[in-house]
Amino acid sequence: MAEPAGKGGAQRASEVDQLRKDLAxxxxxxxxxxxxxxxxxxxxxxxxxxxxxWTQTLDSLxxxxxxxxxxxxxxxxxxxxxxxxxxxxxxxxxxxxxxLFPAREAAFPVEAAETGDTxxxxxxxxxxxxxxxxxxxxxxxxxxxxxxxxxxxxELKQAEAAARASAQIxxxxxxxxxxxxxxxxxxxxxxxFNPAAERAFGYRRDExxxxxxxxxxxxxxxxxxxxxxxxxxxxxVVEVVNRTxxxxxxxxxxxxxxxxxxxxxxxxxxxxxxxxxxxxAAEAKVGTAxxxxxxxxxxxxxxxxxxxxxxxxxxxxxxxxxLGYDKRELIGRSTELIYPGRTEYEKLGxxxxxxxxxxxxxxxxxxLKRKDGSLFWAHLAGRAAGEQKEGGKSIWVADDITxxxxxxxxxxxxxxxxxxxxxxxxxxxxxVNAEGTVKYESPAIERVxxxxxxxxxxxxxxxxxxxxxxxxxxxxxxxxxxxxxxxVTVEFRLRHRDGSWRIVEATASGVFDSEGEKIGIxxxxxxxxxxxxxxxxxxxxxxxxxxxxxxxxxRDPYTAGHQRDVAGLAVAIAGELGLEAERMCGLQxxxxxxxIGNIQVPGEILAKPGKLNALEYAFVRSHAQAGHDILKGIDxxxxxxxxxxxxxxxxxxxxxPRGLKGDQILLEARILSVANVVAAMSAPRAYRPAAGSxxxxxxxxxxxxxxxxxxxxxxxxxxxxxxxxxxxxx
Numbered sequence: 001m002a003e004p005a006g007k008g009g010a011q012r013a014s015e016v017d018q019l020r021k022d023l024a025x026x027x028x029x030x031x032x033x034x035x036x037x038x039x040x041x042x043x044x045x046x047x048x049x050x051x052x053x054w055t056q057t058l059d060s061l062x063x064x065x066x067x068x069x070x071x072x073x074x075x076x077x078x079x080x081x082x083x084x085x086x087x088x089x090x091x092x093x094x095x096x097x098x099x100l101f102p103a104r105e106a107a108f109p110v111e112a113a114e115t116g117d118t119x120x121x122x123x124x125x126x127x128x129x130x131x132x133x134x135x136x137x138x139x140x141x142x143x144x145x146x147x148x149x150x151x152x153x154x155e156l157k158q159a160e161a162a163a164r165a166s167a168q169i170x171x172x173x174x175x176x177x178x179x180x181x182x183x184x185x186x187x188x189x190x191x192x193f194n195p196a197a198e199r200a201f202g203y204r205r206d207e208x209x210x211x212x213x214x215x216x217x218x219x220x221x222x223x224x225x226x227x228x229x230x231x232x233x234x235x236x237v238v239e240v241v242n243r244t245x246x247x248x249x250x251x252x253x254x255x256x257x258x259x260x261x262x263x264x265x266x267x268x269x270x271x272x273x274x275x276x277x278x279x280x281a282a283e284a285k286v287g288t289a290x291x292x293x294x295x296x297x298x299x300x301x302x303x304x305x306x307x308x309x310x311x312x313x314x315x316x317x318x319x320x321x322x323l324g325y326d327k328r329e330l331i332g333r334s335t336e337l338i339y340p341g342r343t344e345y346e347k348l349g350x351x352x353x354x355x356x357x358x359x360x361x362x363x364x365x366x367x368l369k370r371k372d373g374s375l376f377w378a379h380l381a382g383r384a385a386g387e388q389k390e391g392g393k394s395i396w397v398a399d400d401i402t403x404x405x406x407x408x409x410x411x412x413x414x415x416x417x418x419x420x421x422x423x424x425x426x427x428x429x430x431x432v433n434a435e436g437t438v439k440y441e442s443p444a445i446e447r448v449x450x451x452x453x454x455x456x457x458x459x460x461x462x463x464x465x466x467x468x469x470x471x472x473x474x475x476x477x478x479x480x481x482x483x484x485x486x487x488v489t490v491e492f493r494l495r496h497r498d499g500s501w502r503i504v505e506a507t508a509s510g511v512f513d514s515e516g517e518k519i520g521i522x523x524x525x526x527x528x529x530x531x532x533x534x535x536x537x538x539x540x541x542x543x544x545x546x547x548x549x550x551x552x553x554x555r556d557p558y559t560a561g562h563q564r565d566v567a568g569l570a571v572a573i574a575g576e577l578g579l580e581a582e583r584m585c586g587l588q589x590x591x592x593x594x595x596i597g598n599i600q601v602p603g604e605i606l607a608k609p610g611k612l613n614a615l616e617y618a619f620v621r622s623h624a625q626a627g628h629d630i631l632k633g634i635d636x637x638x639x640x641x642x643x644x645x646x647x648x649x650x651x652x653x654x655x656x657p658r659g660l661k662g663d664q665i666l667l668e669a670r671i672l673s674v675a676n677v678v679a680a681m682s683a684p685r686a687y688r689p690a691a692g693s694x695x696x697x698x699x700x701x702x703x704x705x706x707x708x709x710x711x712x713x714x715x716x717x718x719x720x721x722x723x724x725x726x727x728x729x730x
Contacts, residue, residue: 057306058296059089060383060395062361063150064130065296068097070144072107076292081150110134110146117299121153129157133301140291147292151301156404172521176487176509179427179523180252180273183259184213186266188227200252200273202245218243230256230269242273261413303378303398306385310335310349313393322378322400324371338368340375348380356384356394365401377405428504428524432461433517434481436474448504448526450497461522466493466501473506480508480520491527503528562679565727567591569716570675572725576715577671586638587668593640594647594672597627624648625657639666647672650707670709674700674716677708682727693720693727 058065059079066077074092082089085101098104102124110118118134131151137143174181174194180201183192193208201208201216208215217223218241229236235257241249252273259267297304303319305312312330320327323338339345344366355362362382367375378398385393428448431440438461445451449464465473469492476488488508493501508522570591574584612620628645646669649655651662655673665673681696697717704713719725 056385057395060385061296061300061304062381062383062397063152063300063302064101065147065149066092066097067141067145067147067292070142072096072098074100075145108132108134108148119301122150127158128152128154130154131301133299135295135299139295139299141295147295147299149296149300151399156401160407172509176507176521176523177272177427177429178505178507178525181271182213182216182273183268183270185268188213188223188269191268192270197273200244200250201242207245216242218249226254226256227269230258234258267413300397303396303400305330305396305398306393307335307396308393319398322370322376322398323368329371340367340369352382353394356382359384365405368398376400376402430461430522430524431519432522433519436461436477439519448502448524449494464495466495469493477508477520481518494524502526503531561728562683563592563595565679565683566594566672566675568727569679569719569725570672572719573671573675573712573715574668576719577711579667583638583668586636586640587643587671589636589638590640590643590647590668591672591675593631594627594644594676595623596630596644597623597625599626599630621648621656639668642666643668643672645669647676649673650703651709652706654707667709671712674708674712678716679727697721 061078062080064078064081064084066081067075069075073094074097077085077089077092079089081101082092085092087095087100092100098107102122108122109120117136117139120132120134122130122132124130129152131153133149133151134146135141136146139147141147174192177194178196179194180197181192181194182190182197185191189210190208190213193203193205197203197208198205214220214223217226222240226236226238226240229238235255237253237255239251240254241251243249254271254273256269256271259270261267297316300316300318303322304316305319306314312333312335315327315330317327320330323330336342336345339348348364348366351364352362363380365377365379368378368380369375377400379401380396380398382394382396385395427442428444429440429442430438430445432438438456438459441451441456445456462470462474473490473492476490480486480488486509489505490508491503491505494504496502503526504524505527506522506524508520567588571584571588574587579587624645624647628641631641631644634640643666645657646660646665649658649660649665649669650673651665651670653659653661677700678693678696681699682693697720700708700713700716704710
């Protein structure tokens, strides 16, 4: 009986031992589970801390940033984006991005299958432009997800527009100037050569640019003297002798001035002649958040840096690239190394950190120093990261704006250059708007009209125009406004301050847009004395011609008044054909003396009542050449001698003295030929009675197109048949 009892006790002992082992294993598993739970709790806290830190970093950026899923719904966005969208950050998730900021009818024009980086400009009203950087699946995002980062480039676009407008206006001023404008650099190489200079010197602009300016002087010594005078007196007005491309010489009055930039630096000389499952999920979530934030910052088009106590803790790729460093070379370094010197470093600290401490964003434009010691212009924006105290953590965004600064500097240099050109021009340069209101007049206005250059700003440019000239001037300006002409030259009278009238020749260029307003550029030159002198010379010339014609007619009583008849009819035909007034004047003078060569023909031949023999007829035919020889030595502004020489030529070549044909004969001579025949046949001669105007018209009609110019014949017939033209009775 004892043995069975012993067996039962051993079995129970074994079961107890087994229970103890199981209990120990269970206790170990419980302790391990407790440790895992504690570890997971620590990890969860770290996840939340990391999320909070990156969210704070993302919200500190001034650029709007957001990410959307495959449906276009926002999954993450920063504070700057929420502010522009007008929706709290907490309410953005799940909303369709193109219905928020910027509000659009559809998604951005990025192909769904595209996986690479994309950049595009996005203009927004009013006059705001963003550079948008977009990355997709190739950067670690799920398929069809995209991340967008906005960079404000409005100022750069405005700077570019200002540069274009300035260049356009400045170029129009130089192009429309009637003065010879030549500008040279410090080495005296030509950098500007306007159309007026091209016309005067006979060179094309491309033949002169880059060449030494002495090529334009008759004597290089004179060119050197002009340079010395300008340098010594910071400008000069001198008389010089120039040489044209063909070698001809002419004298000009040169107003030259030094061209300087805003700092006074000499540019040259101008002359005018911009559980385990939860833990994994949490880890994945943290990883995604970190990847998103890392992606956002690393691919930002602007430089990004986190600074604590003015020591660099973190930078993105762009920040390091701008400064010429590897990212690892900057971490842990004092920010002093990126400033040109200690003074600039201390100034930024004294200016920026009080602003950051107050919760405001600090912005400035300054020069930063690259690793190689070179400097570049940057726009720097900083914001405190959390509670800001003196020297605490801050986030900075930097943009390289060297191109914009260079553009601004170029605008300033061009403005200085063209200001010098305009203000030293002897002509008046005027800028007017579409209504004709004066926006600017150069200082020459005082010399021409007696007004100071700022005195007429805002007044009508037409108020000083002579009433008789107003319609023509307004019509010319309307043609420019309508785009019917890019360049118009018109002559009119303007009232001087003293009440007298001055004659000006104005050349107006096309219309340009400037700050939303249409403007035109006009160049005004005072030609009063020149026109008065021309009138005096022309009057003296006309009087002399009349006297010569009268003297010639006294030798032949039958032809007395003939030249006046021919002149009157020739001018009437020319008017009927629409000839310019200037050419009509030359035609009239030639007609008045077309038979002056008869002075060399014996009087008895001129008055002979019968038929002329061959020798006598040869004498008569010589009168055209003789008249030419008498007149060729007189300096007429028209080809008077040549018209007289050709007045007996006929289209078929049967005329004399040279047997010219068709278009070889001047139009004026063709008109004179028709008028001469009609006037001669309509009056009596010693050898025949008057045939009358009907017979004369029949004669020229028979020779229409063969001997006589067809248009001249038609015009003459219209004058007699339709206009009632007749010769004055003598």
